[in-house]
Amino acid sequence: MYRRKKHMEEVKVIGFWSSPYVYRITWALKLKAVAYEYQEEDIFNKSDLLLQYNPMHKKVPVFVHGGNLIVESGIIMEYIDETWPQNPLVPTDPHTRAAARFWTKFVDDKMQNLIGFYKRAGEEQIKAVKEARECLKILENHGPEEKRFFDGDKIGMTDLSMGWLAFWLEPMEVEAGVQVLEANIFPRLHAWIRNFKEDPVIKENHPDQTRLIAYFKQLREKFTKPVTQ
Secondary structure, eight states, rough: OOOOOGSSSSSEEOOOTTHHHHHHHHHHHHHHHHHOOOEOOTTTSOOOHHHHHTTOOOOEOOOOOTTTTEEEEOOOOOHHHHHHHHSSSSOSSSSHHHHHHHHHHHHHHHHHHHHHGOOOOHHHHHHHHHHHHHHHHHHHHSOOOSSTTTTBSSHHHHHHTTHHHHTTHHHEEETTOOOOTTTTOOHHHHHHHHHHHHHHHHHHHHHHHHHHHHHHHHHHHHHOOOOOO
């Protein structure tokens, strides 16, 4: 039987509208001009399909290609880059490629430190803001100075991993009532955010900010609600 070429097989993304991890995948596919089907998942009422596809973590995104399932956004991005080599997401130079993988993992490992401020109030929030700024300072020092993006003159895997800073952080700041990513303290990150948002693919594909603010408002009320006995 004739089998379609691997890169032509069905591509599906199972995700949730507000997940920055899901956007990494859809951004990567759009940057490479790969057609895909998107299936929205309710992560607060997980379907049997999600539990079947990702029984270990029960999370999105789930990437389906030709019947094969892949989970974890960093792994999915690498798979996409290897399967569709046009418009590469990681540099060809081994050292630069290793650095891109390092910073992708750094952002994922530090995510809770970076967003903890909006889940807390009072003294705990002050501590969390300090933690977030310490992590952001590391990214600021690594951030592009002469280049437009972290991985060069085009958006790469590091940029996609940090894309949540461009669209998710501000709604969190609004609901938490604090500013974490101040322009005078983090000029490189602010310049990078402007460049990232101006890219045509990113500009046309990002979560609605008003909807995100409402979503984070609900979550913050839940996180900061006093514990009653």
